[in-house]
Amino acid sequence: MVRMKVNGEAVSVDAKPETPLLWVIREKLNLTGTKFGCGIAQCGACTVHLNGEPVRSCSLPVSAAEGKDITTVEGLMKTPTGQALQAGWVKAQAPQCGYCQSGQLMTAAKVISVVKKNLSRTEILEAMSGNICRCGTYNQIASAVSHAQKTLQGGKA
Amino acid sequence: MKTMNTPLTPSVSRRSFILGSGGLALGLSFGLTQTELALAQAPGAGGFGPNSWINIGLDGVVTLMSPASEMGQGTMTAMPMLLAEEMDLDWSQVRVVQSPNNPKLYGNPRFGGGMTTGASRTVQGYYEPLRLAGAQARLVMVNAAAQAMGVPAAELRTEASRVIHSSGRAMTYADIAKVAKVPAELPKVDKSMLKPMAQFRLIGKDIPRVDVPAKSSGQALYGIDQRLPGMLWASVLRAPVQGETPESVDDTAARAVAGVKNVVRLPYGVAVVADSFYTAKMARDQLKVVWTQKAKARAQNSDTMRAEYIKRAQNLDDKGVAFIAHGDAAKQLAGATRTFSATYTSEMVSHICLEPMNCTARVDGDKIEVWAPAQSASFVTGTVAGAGGFKPENIKVNITLLGGGFGRRVEADYAADAALVAKAMPGTPIQVIWTREDDMTHDKYRPMTGQHLVAGVDAQGKLVGLLHRVVSEGVYARVVPPAFKASGGKDAPVMEGTEITYDIPDHSVQFMIEDRGIQAGFWRAVGPGYTKFAIETLIDEVARGVKADPLAYRMDLLKKHPRGQAVLKAVGEMSQWGQAKLPQGHALGLAFSDAWNTYCGMVVQVSIEKGRPKVHKVWSAVDCGHALQPQNVQAQIEGSVIFGLSAALHEHMDFRAGEPQQTNLNKYQVLRANETPEVIVKVMPTDNHPGGIGEVGLPPLAPAMANAIASINGKRLRALPLPMV
Numbered sequence: 001m002v003r004m005k006v007n008g009e010a011v012s013v014d015a016k017p018e019t020p021l022l023w024v025i026r027e028k029l030n031l032t033g034t035k036f037g038c039g040i041a042q043c044g045a046c047t048v049h050l051n052g053e054p055v056r057s058c059s060l061p062v063s064a065a066e067g068k069d070i071t072t073v074e075g076l077m078k079t080p081t082g083q084a085l086q087a088g089w090v091k092a093q094a095p096q097c098g099y100c101q102s103g104q105l106m107t108a109a110k111v112i113s114v115v116k117k118n119l120s121r122t123e124i125l126e127a128m129s130g131n132i133c134r135c136g137t138y139n140q141i142a143s144a145v146s147h148a149q150k151t152l153q154g155g156k157a
Numbered sequence: 158m159k160t161m162n163t164p165l166t167p168s169v170s171r172r173s174f175i176l177g178s179g180g181l182a183l184g185l186s187f188g189l190t191q192t193e194l195a196l197a198q199a200p201g202a203g204g205f206g207p208n209s210w211i212n213i214g215l216d217g218v219v220t221l222m223s224p225a226s227e228m229g230q231g232t233m234t235a236m237p238m239l240l241a242e243e244m245d246l247d248w249s250q251v252r253v254v255q256s257p258n259n260p261k262l263y264g265n266p267r268f269g270g271g272m273t274t275g276a277s278r279t280v281q282g283y284y285e286p287l288r289l290a291g292a293q294a295r296l297v298m299v300n301a302a303a304q305a306m307g308v309p310a311a312e313l314r315t316e317a318s319r320v321i322h323s324s325g326r327a328m329t330y331a332d333i334a335k336v337a338k339v340p341a342e343l344p345k346v347d348k349s350m351l352k353p354m355a356q357f358r359l360i361g362k363d364i365p366r367v368d369v370p371a372k373s374s375g376q377a378l379y380g381i382d383q384r385l386p387g388m389l390w391a392s393v394l395r396a397p398v399q400g401e402t403p404e405s406v407d408d409t410a411a412r413a414v415a416g417v418k419n420v421v422r423l424p425y426g427v428a429v430v431a432d433s434f435y436t437a438k439m440a441r442d443q444l445k446v447v448w449t450q451k452a453k454a455r456a457q458n459s460d461t462m463r464a465e466y467i468k469r470a471q472n473l474d475d476k477g478v479a480f481i482a483h484g485d486a487a488k489q490l491a492g493a494t495r496t497f498s499a500t501y502t503s504e505m506v507s508h509i510c511l512e513p514m515n516c517t518a519r520v521d522g523d524k525i526e527v528w529a530p531a532q533s534a535s536f537v538t539g540t541v542a543g544a545g546g547f548k549p550e551n552i553k554v555n556i557t558l559l560g561g562g563f564g565r566r567v568e569a570d571y572a573a574d575a576a577l578v579a580k581a582m583p584g585t586p587i588q589v590i591w592t593r594e595d596d597m598t599h600d601k602y603r604p605m606t607g608q609h610l611v612a613g614v615d616a617q618g619k620l621v622g623l624l625h626r627v628v629s630e631g632v633y634a635r636v637v638p639p640a641f642k643a644s645g646g647k648d649a650p651v652m653e654g655t656e657i658t659y660d661i662p663d664h665s666v667q668f669m670i671e672d673r674g675i676q677a678g679f680w681r682a683v684g685p686g687y688t689k690f691a692i693e694t695l696i697d698e699v700a701r702g703v704k705a706d707p708l709a710y711r712m713d714l715l716k717k718h719p720r721g722q723a724v725l726k727a728v729g730e731m732s733q734w735g736q737a738k739l740p741q742g743h744a745l746g747l748a749f750s751d752a753w754n755t756y757c758g759m760v761v762q763v764s765i766e767k768g769r770p771k772v773h774k775v776w777s778a779v780d781c782g783h784a785l786q787p788q789n790v791q792a793q794i795e796g797s798v799i800f801g802l803s804a805a806l807h808e809h810m811d812f813r814a815g816e817p818q819q820t821n822l823n824k825y826q827v828l829r830a831n832e833t834p835e836v837i838v839k840v841m842p843t844d845n846h847p848g849g850i851g852e853v854g855l856p857p858l859a860p861a862m863a864n865a866i867a868s869i870n871g872k873r874l875r876a877l878p879l880p881m882v
Binding site: 015016020027030032033035036037038039040042043045050051061064072073074080082089090093096097098099100101105124125128129132133134135138139141142 | 228229230231312336365368369370372373374375377378379381382384390393433434435436509510511512513522558559560561562572588591592594788789792795798799800803821822823827828829830831832833835836880
């Protein structure tokens with residue numbers, strides 16, 4: 001049994017301790033927003049937050065989450081940051097196939113939470129370069145992140 | 158916590174069609190038999206269906222069928238928009254559902270009526286049929302309103318889901334749906350009744366894509382997200398070299414892993430079924446399999462293949478199959494004042510759909526239901542029938558959202574996995590998921606090619622002849638052998654892009670097929686990705702060689718093609734071609750593409766950093782005829798530019814003794830955000846039938862880069878990915 005908090009709810013799951021957190025989230029908790037892409041922490045599709053820090057859930061054994069706070073994209077969307085990001089994504093019509101976007105959103109949430117100044121396109125692209133988008137929506141993501149950042153600062157986006 | 162039936166969005170549920178495709182449905186234009194017509198007319202869940210594409214709910218919500226696979230190209234918005242345009246629907250009241258797999262009702266005429274999405278043919282194929290279906294439904298509503306209101310139909314007009322009489326009296330479509338009956342004979346419609354471009358209310362406007370909100374919040378459901386009660390997961394061990402099969406299997410250790418439910422032998426591998434994917438994968442790694450050692454692919458090494466391809470491309474005595482033979486290129490070249498010749502190569506590249514291949518299936522007696530993120534329900538049906546021995550009429554295929562397609566998901570080998578495992582465990586839903594390593598080892602790559610081109614000019618520097626020779630593995634040859642044979646050995650996807658609008662009187666294209674056993678398949682802009690690279694860099698070389706400006710030289714070659722000239726002129730203005738003040742070490746490069754009936758001019762600004770080309774900016778002007786959603790056209794051009802840039806800079810699959818040397822993203826680099834140039838796209842709609850758009854940005858990108866490099870240092874790059882400079 002592994003005990004952790006997922007999106008604010010205490011859960012205990014019966015899984016082999018070495019099972020990657022990704023599969024526990026997707027199969028045991030049925031939170032399918034977190035995606036499988038490469039299995040070796042290269043593409044970022046499986047990004048979740050562990051105690052507020054982005055981690056690659058495909059390569060993190062569930063045992064490492066014992067007693068920790070996990071946030072998935074489903075949890076993020078309940079926060080003002082998540083909602084601002086979604087609005088930015090929609091405004092920029094950012095997703096194409098959309099499969100990578102949960103991971104992009106999780107990374108973006110961290111990026112805008114740690115930087116207070118308005119980030120430039122280049123700075124956002126640099127900060128987002130751990131997440132692969134095969135459809136090539138990077139520029140739209142940059143514009144969406146910038147939009148969300150402005151919304152959260154209360155300024156006009 | 159999310160339940161398995163969470164809809165995609167409130168307005169877009171891809172499952173709701175299962176509950177009721179609704180209303181009184183009638184076959185429109187796909188040649189239904191009387192029996193099929195009777196079946197289609199069976200009453201549905203409520204509302205009124207003027208034809209099989211449309212159901213008008215009594216609450217005013219109009220449900221529209223989307224026939225193609227949504228893989229990011231926007232088809233789930235574009236197709237319904239065509240119906241709504243001609244029917245004058247209030248778009249805010251539209252709900253989109255994925256159409257059932259019924260080729261007779263929903264097939265694409267550009268694929269012989271098959272349910273296939275690819276080759277940039279969805280808008281091209283459905284543009285008229287769907288507009289006609291919308292126009293016909295509009296007439297049904299108008300006629301029903303005329304009867305209900307007791308006025309002549311000629312006094313009625315339509316707007317935003319309402320029929321309005323000249324007196325001002327109006328009925329909503331929902332009101333009409335309550336009283337309307339489907340006429341014994343549907344109104345006849347033809348092309349002359351479709352709206353002229355100037356009257357479009359939806360086409361050409363930037364309607365937000367219906368799938369975007371759910372894809373911006375983690376709620377969108379893909380094939381891999383399919384959940385069914387009692388479902389188990391399977392992982393399939395395939396051979397390390399394509400074409401080998403298991404000779405002997407020791408599954409003792411795999412079966413001993415806690416959670417493993419079954420081990421199933423497949424003709425080409427071994428599946429382990431377990432209560433979680435991770436368990437299935439871990440147990441699969443415990444299998445001891447002896448593989449055959451007879452596959453053709455085993456003899457292949459990329460370096461020797463490339464050398465042999467080059468040699469064959471350059472051997473003019475080996476004429477292969479004549480793909481294009483306009484005039485007598487050989488004679489023109491012999492008599493030319495000057496010839497330019499060059500040999501090009503391209504490496505195999507992988508798709509890397511971010512959603513790995515997967516499929517879910519459940520067998521019930523002799524019936525099977527399949528959930529597949531696939532580009533072709535028709536290929537899924539064929540594959541499941543062939544592999545599992547199911548009758549086509551007993552196969553129900555549900556197309557889910559696709560996490561990337563890029564041509565890979567036209568073929569359906571993953572559906573064979575699911576069908577075979579599900580057949581071995583009747584009643585138990587099975588989800589097969591490929592690992593990234595499975596995906597890259599058993600991909601159907603864009604083929605390696607060797608190309609040799611010879612261009613001849615006359616004394617005035619005018620192009621008089623072009624010989625274009627392509628050496629490649631076949632795609633149609635493997636995937637659809639009958640069609641390949643019927644075409645006389647012309648492999649259309651491999652050779653796509655060799656057809657050119659440039660006015661060159663004598664043009665000869667030859668195809669030399671290889672059969673090396675490493676599967677070649679559809680890829681984003683498969684043929685034009687390398688054929689346009691060769692053509693557009695050679696044209697540039699010729700232009701420079703005869704002391705002409707590359708833009709002016711192309712304009713001259715396009716004298717008879719004003720649409721081609723217009724995009725070149727526009728992109729020249731956008732990029733300040735010939736006048737731009739660029740930083741030291743930067744240069745512009747130009748290329749043109751005419752594939753998929755869309756014209757695209759492209760200019761890139763490039764410098765060289767640490768021996769590698771760096772693209773700073775991309776300008777593109779595009780005429781795709783009627784541009785359904787201009788913002789999406791921009792997005793597709795930009796996406797395909799970035800896909801092409803990734804391939805041009807980084808991507809190559811290398812083989813040693815048939816084994817891929819790259820099997821995951823730590824060894825196979827794809828473009829990341831920090832390498833992304835600015836991309837500026839000008840959409841130039843014209844009053845023409847729409848061309849394709851999902852692949853258009855890719856072909857001109859690499860040659861424009863190579864042409865820019867030549868302007869910087871005089872060096873001609875003739876290999877993809879681009880070599881060190």
